[in-house]
Every structure is written in C-alpha cells, then in structure tokens.
Amino acid sequence: MAPIISFVIPCKGRLDHLKETLPNLVDQESSEVVIVDYDCPDGTKEWVNHNYPRFIVEKVENRPEFNLSKARNIGLHRATGDWVFFLDADIFLSKDFVSGIKNTLSTNHYYLLGKERHIGSKGSVLVQREMALAIKGYDENYLGYSWEDIDFFTRLTYGGLSSQLLTEEPIGIITHSDDARVEHYDINRMQSISTNRLYTAVKRDLMRFYNNINLSNDVLVSLRNNCEQSVLNAMEKGEVTASLVTTLPEEKDVTTNRLPEYSLFRRRLHVEVQLWEPPVPRPDLD
Numbered sequence: 001m002a003p004i005i006s007f008v009i010p011c012k013g014r015l016d017h018l019k020e021t022l023p024n025l026v027d028q029e030s031s032e033v034v035i036v037d038y039d040c041p042d043g044t045k046e047w048v049n050h051n052y053p054r055f056i057v058e059k060v061e062n063r064p065e066f067n068l069s070k071a072r073n074i075g076l077h078r079a080t081g082d083w084v085f086f087l088d089a090d091i092f093l094s095k096d097f098v099s100g101i102k103n104t105l106s107t108n109h110y111y112l113l114g115k116e117r118h119i120g121s122k123g124s125v126l127v128q129r130e131m132a133l134a135i136k137g138y139d140e141n142y143l144g145y146s147w148e149d150i151d152f153f154t155r156l157t158y159g160g161l162s163s164q165l166l167t168e169e170p171i172g173i174i175t176h177s178d179d180a181r182v183e184h185y186d187i188n189r190m191q192s193i194s195t196n197r198l199y200t201a202v203k204r205d206l207m208r209f210y211n212n213i214n215l216s217n218d219v220l221v222s223l224r225n226n227c228e229q230s231v232l233n234a235m236e237k238g239e240v241t242a243s244l245v246t247t248l249p250e251e252k253d254v255t256t257n258r259l260p261e262y263s264l265f266r267r268r269l270h271v272e273v274q275l276w277e278p279p280v281p282r283p284d285l286d
Contacts, residue, residue: 004030004102005083006129008075011035012066012184014089015042017174021092022052029099032056034078038071039063066184069138069148076129076137085126092172101166107131110156114165116173123149126166127156135159136214139203141224144185144192147200154204155213191231193276194242199227202244202271209248234275243272 007025011018018035025033033055037044045057058078060071072086083105087093091113094100105111111126135155142148153163182189202223207213227244234242 001030003032003081005032005085005098005126006075006079006081007031007033007085007087008072008079009033009035009087009089010038010068010071010075011040011042011044011089012038012071013041015040015044015047017089018044018048020174021089022048022055024093024095024097026052027095028097030102031098032079032081034058034075036060036071036075036078038066038074064184065186067140067143069140069142073137073140076132079129081129083126084129084132085124087124088120090174090176091121091124091170092174093169094171097169106164108161109164110153110161111164111166112153113169114167116170119173119175121170121173124170125149125153127161131156131159131161139220141199141217141220142196143224144187144196145182145189146193147196151200151203154200155207158207158213190276191228191235194235194273195224195228195231197276198231198242198244198271198273199224201273202227202246205271206246231275239275241272241274243270245270 005028007028009018022033025031033052035044035048035055035057037048037057037059039060039062045059048055048057056078058074060074075086076084105126107128110128110131113121113124115121135152138148138152142151157163178189182192185192187195203215203220206215206219206223223246227242230244231242234240
C-alpha cells in the first residue's frame with residue numbers, strides 16, 4: 001500500500017538542520033521520507049543511510065550551484081505517496097502530524113504551514129502528488145533565491161485548488177541568516193530576487209492569456225533570459241524598476257474559463273516590477 005504522505009526534503013549544506021528535524025519524522029504513520037542530497041558538501045547521503053536506513057536518499061552529483069526547484073522535482077519523481085509534503089530542512093513538524101491530518105485532507109486544497117511564516121516556513125507545501133505532477137512540478141528556470149514557491153502555488157490555484165493553512169504547524173523552525181540562505185547560489189541576491197519577481201509576473205499573465213498553466217519550456221527559458229537581461233540593464237543604469245514588454249499573437253480577445261476571469265484588450269503585455277533591495281536594518285532604540 002502506498003504511503004499517505006511522502007516528505008520531500010532537499011539538502012545543500014543543511015545536514016546540521018536535518019540532524020535536528022528528522023527525528024520528528026521517524027515514526028510518522030503511513031509515510032516515507034525522501035532526502036535529496038543535491039551535491040551536498042556535508043556527506044548527507046552517507047549520514048542518512050547510516051542513521052535512518054529506511055529513508056530514501058536521492059544523490060545528485062556535480063551540481064555546485066543549488067537549484068531548489070530541480071531538487072524538489074527529483075524528490076517528487078521518487079516519491080510514492082498519495083500526497084507530497086515539500087519541506088525545508090529546518091522545519092520541525094509534530095511527531096504525530098500524519099495521524100492528525102490524514103482524515104481531514106481534501107483533494108480540493110493544497111496546504112501551507114500556518115506558523116512561523118515570518119521566519120521562513122512560507123515555502124513548504126503539502127499537495128496531492130498527482131496534481132504536482134500534472135502541473136509539471138516546480139519550474140526549474142527559477143535560478144537563485146526566491147519566487148519558485150509563489151509560482152508553484154499560483155499554478156496549483158489556476159489548476160482549481162485553493163490554499164488552506166495548517167494552523168498548528170510547524171512546531172518549530174531553525175533560524176539562520178540570509179547569507180546562509182544564499183550560500184550555494186552563484187547569482188547575486190538582489191539580481192535573482194528581482195529577476196524572479198519579474199519572471200513570475202510576466203509568466204502569470206501569459207498563463208492567463210493562453211489559458212494554459214503548462215507553457216512550453218522553450219518559451220519559459222526565453223522569457224527568463226529576457227527578464228534577467230531587463231533586470232541587469234536596470235541595475236547598470238541605477239534604475240529602481242525593471243520592465244519587460246512582450247508582443248502577443250494576433251488572436252481574438254479572451255475571457256478564460258478555467259483560470260480566473262481575465263480579459264486582455266491589447267497586443268502588447270507590459271509588466272514592470274520594483275527591483276528588490278535588502279531591507280535597511282532598524283536602529284537599536286534601546
């Protein structure tokens with residue numbers, strides 16, 4: 001019998017976190033744990049195999065730069081559960097999580113963590129495996145830090161699901177610096193967040209226009225490259241916004257059915273976003 005939930009956890013330099021959080025997953029009812037060792041420098045595969053031989057470890061080699069979307073997709077394709085919980089290595093779930101939720105899961109929803117969202121739990125999600133596969137998993141064109149989760153949630157919503165919060169989870173999270181979050185990305189944080197923000201905005205509107213949540217990868221690669229160039233140009237000029245103009249095909253105006261209602265009355269799609277800048281530290285007033 002297939003497990004109810006597969007926990008998919010990518011690891012790139014986060015073995016210390018796994019050592020703390022994995023014990024809460026050992027005795028979960030009707031579950032499996034899939035660890036994706038994404039060329040982790042910590043020896044994650046060997047440690048997990050030695051300490052948790054029942055856990056599944058997918059080893060990726062020769063990938064010095066982290067791609068979170070690709071890591072999660074590798075775990076998705078290895079998972080066998082009816083549901084997949086994409087978790088970060090720093091998340092503590094209740095030890096009885098599966099038994100407490102199994103009878104309340106609805107195929108009309110995907111589930112987000114409801115606690116600790118301000119310090120890093122917002123990217124984890126529990127979703128039916130069939131639905132995650134139907135929307136082709138995470139978009140691997142997201143390079144660097146952030147926004148791949150927002151895109152994934154958007155496509156789940158466009159696919160007919162609504163989000164629900166797991167109001168009692170997680171029971172804890174390991175805090176760490178922003179520098180640690182981007183340690184294994186080559187791309188500059190400001191550049192990656194700004195590019196991914198612009199890419200997400202344009203992609204969202206194109207999905208609505210075409211009434212299609214699975215745009216071709218050729219289109220997405222070209223779109224991501226154009227967004228990156230737009231952001232680089234804006235950064236070089238010292239501008240505070242970046243924009244991209246996309247010429248749309250000569251088709252009749254549409255109001256979509258499957259996606260949220262959306263009418264377009266122009267042939268040129270112009271999307272502009274503000275470049276991301278790190279927040280200014282608040283002064284110590286004590």
